[in-house]
Amino acid sequence: MKKAQIEIVGMLIIVLLISFVLLFVFTQTLSSEPESYEQEFHQGIARTWVFAMLDTDTTCAPNKNMQDLIIDCAIWKGDPNEFECDSGVTSCEYLENNIETFVESTIHAWGDNPYVFKITDPYVSFPSEPDVFIEKEGGDFSRGSSCEVFIQPMSVGRGHGSLRIAIGVGGGCNEYDIV
């Protein structure tokens, strides 16, 4: 082998070594999966949060739970027939004032999770924008890009259609319409 050839082989070995190192770095960087357990956690809490919230008895009036107030608000919002709590506030006002406590002290408090919560009637003016009864959001949406959504459809009663109670947990929730 000539001297020049030997030098080229040396160069090749160095280039190969650098390539291997770079390849290793890139594969490790690209193959780092999103934190699946966190997504699983968000999915789980979104679902259980909605069920627990609906089942909670309120201080609005005896034997009135959150589900009753949501249904009343959906049917009678702004109407004189809207249910009035013992304190004098209407069902919609009561929800507006209290829903935040439910989310802020749980989902948001656990690791500063950003969230979007909505109660809508998707069919009231279909196919235009759905009627939004309650809408709350909070947290730092720059944290992460995922959004785990749980939507619970709810029948309001004969002739009154249905509702959608939706909660999205994760930084990506402000970027897409969760309902």
Add this chain to the structure above:
Amino acid sequence: MVLKVLTVKLTEGVVQEFIKMLKKSQMKMLETIMVLMIFFILLVFGLVFYARFSETSAQESHREQLVTQAMDATERFQYSPEVLCSRGSVGSDTNCFDLLKLDAFKDVSEENQGQYNKYYPNNLIEVHIIYPEEHQRDFVLFNNTDEHALNEELSFMPAVFFDPVEDESYFGYLRFAVWY
């Protein structure tokens, strides 16, 4: 005289040639040393990076394992018949816990710590009732943690706490911590 001059010139030539040779071999040696240095620098960089990466991924997988353990405890507790509500309805009692049963569970699990430790290893389970305000209450339900443990991984579960005496359901959550 001529011989002397010739000898001197010859010697000078040999010395110069020798110096030239020395320079050339020094250059070659320098080149080899440089190549070896670059090779070892790359090797060291590679090893350092690999070691750091392995350490980070080991820590991450350990953390993931602990979070999974906390989530497993959450799931196990969610389906424990000794604490679930029994309000007479079928299928609607998901995530509903009876407060009287929870109080009983606290005593029973303390008395039978060994039995429950295998289901909730290194777990600290807390109950937090947050709504309505007048019924706010926090208490430790189960404690199986090592006093020397310094860190915790958490899992939470939103829940309804049913008070059978008042016949009311309160909103709150269960906090599951795995200590290590």
